[in-house]
Amino acid sequence: MDSWRKNPLVFWVFAIPPAAWLALFFIVPLGLIWVISFGEKSGLVDIQITWVADNYMRAMDPLYLQIFLKSFWYAGITTIVCLLVGFVVATAITFAPARQRPILLLLVMLPFWTNLLIRTYALIAVLRTKGSVNAGLEKLWEWGNQLLGLLGLGQFQLLGAQFEPVHLLYNNFAVVAGLVYVHLPFMVLPLYAALARMDRSYIEASLDLGAGQLRTFASVVVPLAAPGIVSGVIITFVPALGSFLTPDLLGGTDSQMIANVIERQFKSANDWPFGAALSFILMYITFFAIAVRSMWAARQDTRENMV
């Protein structure tokens, strides 16, 4: 391949538009928010940049630290559930007949093409007290009762006098379920990419040499899929950490995540400097996660080179 030095014109023609785009619509606005995070409100719409870290100090209040922790907890559980489910799905797609693979991948990506808000409202319709899940359970309950009646056990009310709907919405379960549903494709796709690249002869070798299915999975498949796992975990965890729509719409009275607090600072609390500081704390954490990932990748590379 030609080095860009040989063809500088081509390089600049292709590099400048995206670089300008990034600078104008990403770096500049982000820089503004960063500057605002060192500001102070001086009236309704005016912000004075004072270059003191008051907003960051305020964010260190136990109240906000606790909300940060809770958000980590939700995002962490979401990531673990996504990883477990995603691994099964990605493995199934990898080992499916070649002709079905594109269709299965399409099914994973399909929900992506629908707006998040619409998907969330659809989830509300499925989970609510009079929603699809409870309607299905109620049908099962009726059938169970009829069966008991046929067996002559109808009078004992073994399944309860009447159907009790399950409360699936407006609690922390709903938040995690919603986050898993939204972020699953982020996990499946990198896992699939890693598994599809894997050389199957390693698995055969492992099995031939006497390792059991589990041992093969743990010692061969998982290490080979490790880059996919790390990418999947990061691109699931980071957006899950910053979710606000899902806890807003599916959560109960104690489902507040840090992004809900940030959203309020930009809206009803009208405190942009504090909201900006909270956003940047969240962003520093993200940078840290990505830095760890690239250090890990670099170590992996040197190790492979040494072999």
Added chain:
Amino acid sequence: MSKDNRSRFSRRSFLSGLGAAAAGLKFAPGLALAAEPRELNFYNWDTYIGENTLGDFRKSTGIDVTMDLFADNDELFAKLKGGNPGYDVIVPTNDFVERMITAGMLEPLDAAKIPNITNIDPTFRDAAFDPGRKYSLPYMWGTIGIGYRKSRVDSIPDSWKWVFDSDRYAGKIALMGDAPTVIQMGMKYLGYPLNDTNPAHIKQVEEMLIRQKPNVLVFAEDNGQDLLLSGEVDVVMEWNGDILQVMEEDDDIGYIVPLEGGLLWQDCLCIPTGAPHPENAHIFINYLLDADAGAEIADFIQYATPNAAARKLLPAVYNSNPAIFPSQETIERCEVATYNGTEYTRLIDEAYTRIMAS
């Protein structure tokens, strides 16, 4: 601008001239001044205008209205805070009118260009949040109270107690997920003024809400009426108009402003600073305050109109509906939210963050 466009504009102005002639030269004062392109950008709440209002307005004036929607005052304020992105007429609620006047974000209205002001009920021609009505004219008004499912309550829930301080409807209560509103209604229940800024009283409301949290299903994101309609909750703190809309679908739903009083709100028509078409904006505001147009809007959206001339055209089912027009006695116990300063906003937000985090 291309030649094509120019010729289209002139044709449209000609048509609008005809339209105005047909409408009895009602809009002649506006037309004479209108050197503006015949378009207008309207920033409004969802389902907050008559079905044919914008079409009828175009027919009679030739002005094309582009309507954008906002979900709450905070969104409206945040969008205009950094400079007007091109809106000509906006519909903020009273406390945000006050906020925006303070921040210099509103253009004074020229009363001479809005002759339909005379249609407005005299009680609405002045306002504490905008003395002399320099910047705003009333569009619709209403209350915040309790929506309830008749077959599931023991008696009409005519006290805030049933949502704030009782486990009678445990797990079947929804409050509003809006920091100032939920705390201000708490103030009313505890017998304090709605706009009380005393930190000790705010703390008292905070403690009450934390105590009540286990009984509350959700702090709803402006969808309390849907939760009531779908049977998810039995009592809900909501805007009267939202409950009225689901009352039309379900006879089992009722609305009451509690005895302690609630919030009285007024959505206003204003022109934001830097509006590109201020002349058209005056014509449009005047049109919305017209008796026929006002009646059509009120009839469709079922909110209380301050337009006395429009009310005369509407049937008794609208005019005597207690959920739309509460009794004078109830109205007297209600209060209007004022803009209480940035320190208050921060106190309220921190209290709300603590309530949600506890």
